[in-house]
Amino acid sequence: MFSDKIGIFLDRDGTIIEDRGYLSDPEGVCLRPGVKEVLKQLKAQQCLLFLVTNQSGINRGFFTMKEVQACHQRMLDLLEEDENFFTQFCIATGRPEDNDPYRKPSPKFILECLAKYHLNPDKCWMIGDRQTDVQAGINAHIHTIFLSQTERLHEATACCKNFYEVLDTLERYGVLSKLDKKD
Ligand SMILES: [Mg+2]
Numbered sequence: 001m002f003s004d005k006i007g008i009f010l011d012r013d014g015t016i017i018e019d020r021g022y023l024s025d026p027e028g029v030c031l032r033p034g035v036k037e038v039l040k041q042l043k044a045q046q047c048l049l050f051l052v053t054n055q056s057g058i059n060r061g062f063f064t065m066k067e068v069q070a071c072h073q074r075m076l077d078l079l080e081e082d083e084n085f086f087t088q089f090c091i092a093t094g095r096p097e098d099n100d101p102y103r104k105p106s107p108k109f110i111l112e113c114l115a116k117y118h119l120n121p122d123k124c125w126m127i128g129d130r131q132t133d134v135q136a137g138i139n140a141h142i143h144t145i146f147l148s149q150t151e152r153l154h155e156a157t158a159c160c161k162n163f164y165e166v167l168d169t170l171e172r173y174g175v176l177s178k179l180d181k182k183d
Contacts, residue, residue, distance in 0.1 A: 002119065003118040005046060005117065005123070006046070007114065007117065007124035007142070008042055008047045008124070008125055008127065009050045009126040009137065010049060010051055010052065010128070011052060011127065011130065011133045012051055012052075012075075014032075014128075014129035014147075015127060015133070016031065016032065016039075017035075017075055018031075022057040022060075024057065024063035024068075025067075026071050027074075028071075029071050029074040029078065033163065034163030034164045035079075035163050036078070036080075037163075038163040038164065040081075041176075042167075042176070048087040048117060049085065049087060050110075051086050052090045052109050052110065052133075053089075053091055053092070054092045054103050054132075056093065056100075056103070059093050059094050059100075060095055065091070065093070072089060087113070090109035090110075090113070104133060105132040105133075105139060107136050110124075110136060110140035111140050114140065114142075121141045124140075124143065125137070125144065125175070126142055126143070126144045126145070128146070129148060131153060133146075134146050134153055134155060135155075143157040143158075144156045144157045146159045146160070147159075147160050147161075158173070
């Protein structure tokens, strides 16, 4: 029996925050345009938010899990939210050559969250700025949004230039009820 909640799986770098490449300093965390407003609207509609990120910098020895967590705390501070804002932080630490079973495009984190929270794959979306994000979503049999100002990806369910378009897309697909954006 599925929950009627909607699951939104979000890549971190280049999606929620600016992609600084192997970010370890919380001062380098910068939310991308529209993220704060749109994620709050999704939460208000009872969506469960999951952060799914590849952080191979940990296994490369560039930074520690503690530093990644400090960056996540900074991200939450900028969102003006606490750690409960995201249902789960899914962090893959392996390098491509490590065969990390959780590293995107592996769907393992997504599949585990679907099972743990009894989510209907048909009511779940993966949003990210890389082909590997979309592929992870496809591999988990959920819907996908490819986020890019300039490129499109034919295999994604939808392509969006920014987070405002993400909200419009989720409304168009009937995931969310029409929101009053004036309020
Ligand atoms: Mg990314």
